[in-house]
Amino acid sequence: xxxxxxxxDLKIEFHTYAGVVQAVNNVSFDLKEGEVIGLVGESGCGKSxxxxxxxxxxxxxxxxxxxxxxxxxxxxIVKMNEAELRNLRGNxxxxxFQDPMTCLNPVLTVGTQLMETYILHQGMTNQQAREKAVxxxxxxxxxxxxxxxxxxPHELSGGMRQRVMIAMALGCNPKILIADxxxxxxxxxxxxxxxxxxxxLNSELNTAxxxxxxxxxxxxxxxxxxxxxxxxxxxxxxxxxxxYAHPQHPYTWSLLQSIPRMDxxxxxxxxxxxxxxxxxxxxxGCGFMPRCKFAMDLCNKKPPLFTVSDSHQAACWMLHPECxxxxxxxxxxxxxx
Amino acid sequence: xxxxxxxxxxxxxxxxxxxSLFGKPTKIVQAxxxxxxxxFRGETLGLVGESGCGKTxxxxxxxxxxxxxxxxxxxxxxxxxxxxxxxxxLAMKRxxxxxFQDPYASLNPRMTVGDIIAEPLIIxxxxxxxxxxxxxxxxxxxxVGLNPEHAGRFPHEFSxxxxxxxxxxxALAVDPKFIVxxxxxxxxxxxxxxxxxxxxxxxxxxxxxxxxxxxHDLSMVRHISHRxxxxxxxxxxxxxxxxxxYTRPQHPYTKALLSAIPIPDPVIEQTRQRIILxxxxxxxxxxxxGCKFRTRCKYALARCAEEIPELREVAPNxxxxxxxx
Numbered sequence: 001x002x003x004x005x006x007x008x009d010l011k012i013e014f015h016t017y018a019g020v021v022q023a024v025n026n027v028s029f030d031l032k033e034g035e036v037i038g039l040v041g042e043s044g045c046g047k048s049x050x051x052x053x054x055x056x057x058x059x060x061x062x063x064x065x066x067x068x069x070x071x072x073x074x075x076x077i078v079k080m081n082e083a084e085l086r087n088l089r090g091n092x093x094x095x096x097f098q099d100p101m102t103c104l105n106p107v108l109t110v111g112t113q114l115m116e117t118y119i120l121h122q123g124m125t126n127q128q129a130r131e132k133a134v135x136x137x138x139x140x141x142x143x144x145x146x147x148x149x150x151x152x153p154h155e156l157s158g159g160m161r162q163r164v165m166i167a168m169a170l171g172c173n174p175k176i177l178i179a180d181x182x183x184x185x186x187x188x189x190x191x192x193x194x195x196x197x198x199x200x201l202n203s204e205l206n207t208a209x210x211x212x213x214x215x216x217x218x219x220x221x222x223x224x225x226x227x228x229x230x231x232x233x234x235x236x237x238x239x240x241x242x243x244y245a246h247p248q249h250p251y252t253w254s255l256l257q258s259i260p261r262m263d264x265x266x267x268x269x270x271x272x273x274x275x276x277x278x279x280x281x282x283x284x285g286c287g288f289m290p291r292c293k294f295a296m297d298l299c300n301k302k303p304p305l306f307t308v309s310d311s312h313q314a315a316c317w318m319l320h321p322e323c324x325x326x327x328x329x330x331x332x333x334x335x336x337x
Numbered sequence: 338x339x340x341x342x343x344x345x346x347x348x349x350x351x352x353x354x355x356x357s358l359f360g361k362p363t364k365i366v367q368a369x370x371x372x373x374x375x376x377f378r379g380e381t382l383g384l385v386g387e388s389g390c391g392k393t394x395x396x397x398x399x400x401x402x403x404x405x406x407x408x409x410x411x412x413x414x415x416x417x418x419x420x421x422x423x424x425x426x427l428a429m430k431r432x433x434x435x436x437f438q439d440p441y442a443s444l445n446p447r448m449t450v451g452d453i454i455a456e457p458l459i460i461x462x463x464x465x466x467x468x469x470x471x472x473x474x475x476x477x478x479x480x481v482g483l484n485p486e487h488a489g490r491f492p493h494e495f496s497x498x499x500x501x502x503x504x505x506x507x508a509l510a511v512d513p514k515f516i517v518x519x520x521x522x523x524x525x526x527x528x529x530x531x532x533x534x535x536x537x538x539x540x541x542x543x544x545x546x547x548x549x550x551x552x553h554d555l556s557m558v559r560h561i562s563h564r565x566x567x568x569x570x571x572x573x574x575x576x577x578x579x580x581x582x583y584t585r586p587q588h589p590y591t592k593a594l595l596s597a598i599p600i601p602d603p604v605i606e607q608t609r610q611r612i613i614l615x616x617x618x619x620x621x622x623x624x625x626x627g628c629k630f631r632t633r634c635k636y637a638l639a640r641c642a643e644e645i646p647e648l649r650e651v652a653p654n655x656x657x658x659x660x661x662x
Contacts, residue, residue, distance in 0.1 A: 042526040042527060143616075157617045187388055187553065187618075188553070188598055189593060189594060189597045192613055193613055193614070196611070214526070214527055216601040217599025217600055217601045218599045219601075220599060220601050220605075220606040220607075221599050221600075221606035245604075255528060261556060261600060261602070262555055262595065263602075263605065268535060271528070271535060272528040275529070
């Protein structure tokens with residue numbers, strides 16, 4: 001499979017009055033054609049900044065690309081000019097957001113907003129664009145699309161609005177769809193509908209998807225590969241099945257332990273003590289160290305990404321070949337439980 | 338556990354949203370329609386449903402924030418709303434407390450944490466004198482896992498999870514018997530949710546509290562509740578013990594709801610057959626006749642449009658409101 005997007009050593013800082021916030025640090029990953037990758041983590045871990053930076057949506061200043069490259073079709077998005085960006089956004093890379101109400105313009109009809117994309121990027125006439133808009137709305141499962149194109153966003157429900165957003169995003173056949181918590185604002189039965197739709201369109205159109213979420217259940221059903229972020233770093237990257245069956249980073253493991261499962265009853269939920277570090281003065285070593293049960297002296301130094309297998313990497317010193325054997329065993333025992 | 342603490346009988350709550358020129362309501366939101374159930378002493382009853390199904394309205398009506406349109410809510414044989422209007426209203430308020438969803442909006446930003454927790458103590462005249470009160474505030478803070486030194490700080494200095502703990506301390510200040518937890522964890526991060534839920538369970542065991550746990554996260558409700566009630570568009574669809582409801586759901590809506598919840602396990606998740614509901618929840622301004630779920634139900638019969646299904650006991654202690662079950 002062809003690689004469509006390559007993020008290399010991305011580092012993003014925000015220069016604020018309080019100091020420099022290191023929101024994203026040393027993030028690298030590849031996205032292949034037709035692949036769905038999940039970007040998981042708690043609020044403030046840098047997942048939305050990472051995805052926003054791919055479309056250059058981070059306000060600058062205060063934001064700043066301190067380092068790294070984002071390669072798309074052999075061009076570095078970080079260095080693109082406005083004209084190139086306009087051709088990229090919404091056309092080659094599209095995005096859907098968490099709250100579909102605030103992303104749609106309340107004073108324009110749904111049809112006008114959909115048509116704008118087609119007219120701008122594909123040079124369609126008004127008539128063609130209208131037909132395409134109706135067709136796209138039908139594809140995303142909106143009943144009576146001929147009437148819907150004339151309605152305003154407030155006349156639609158949350159799930160419908162998200163479908164309109166998806167229709168808008170996929171209208172130009174983008175190579176990449178970035179979905180930033182697309183179902184967080186929706187109810188579970190509607191979430192199931194939307195996830196089903198994204199999956200269907202992903203296999204029909206072969207669009208690569210970056211799914212940003214904090215819901216490990218959604219990730220399990222949707223993604224081929226998962227990147228777990230913590231305090232601005234990718235701490236683990238793995239094939240979805242490996243990640244859930246054999247988590248290698250203590251953070252991933254604790255996160256999986258702390259969520260209740262609908263299909264089984266747990267006695268007591270495992271908690272992660274403390275809270276994520278302040279990114280204004282991030283710890284010099286592993287960001288998870290203060291909350292980690294398995295921390296050792298070495299963790300004061302930043303761990304590199306160790307390779308576990310071809311498709312599995314994790315940034316934890318426990319994977320170093322010289323790590324004490326009993327500590328490794330202790331962790332393996334806990335995971336097996 | 339079969340000792341009834343709270344009894345709701347045909348509780349109905351309507352909100353008038355639009356009035357005619359002469360003050361007659363023209364648009365009515367039927368938020369809660371004829372809901373009856375019991376909450377037993379010492380249990381956690383989970384109340385689940387999608388947004389707009391009336392679960393929060395029930396919680397707020399029980400605490401007395403809303404006056405019911407019809408029906409009653411009874412606490413240990415006393416009508417809560419009659420009691421709240423009478424001379425003994427403080428005694429009733431002491432028994433029933435509430436924890437709110439948004440820990441950012443439910444704490445006064447201009448008061449210190451100590452003052453926030455001391456306020457109910459002053460209103461209910463629980464502690465005599467400043468020293469007693471300070472002592473009590475400190476012990477409450479310790480009880481919810483905070484530090485007594487935190488009493489002098491303001492809410493903005495705390496994280497979401499810690500603020501929710503402050504909310505618990507305020508609710509616990511008056512020694513309540515019953516607490517309505519209105520989505521106490523939905524605004525928190527996953528790793529923090531577990532901390533807060535564990536705290537809720539510890540407090541329940543220590544103090545013998547009874548909870549009504551309102552939530553939309555069905556996995557968490559399974560974890561914390563003894564019994565679970567499922568609501569749809571203002572009506573109760575199903576009520577059963579936790580294990581019965583999750584392993585043997587009866588109502589078509591419960592089945593669809595459970596199947597929509599993603600399970601954090603790719604092996605199960607990628608092979609699972611989902612029941613995907615068509616369409617959206619109808620507006621409570623103009624709910625469908627008969628069974629409210631019939632517009633999205635694939636088993637709907639002609640009868641479902643005519644007759645409102647009663648909540649029947651379909652198995653021991655398993656209640657379901659559906660004609661076809």
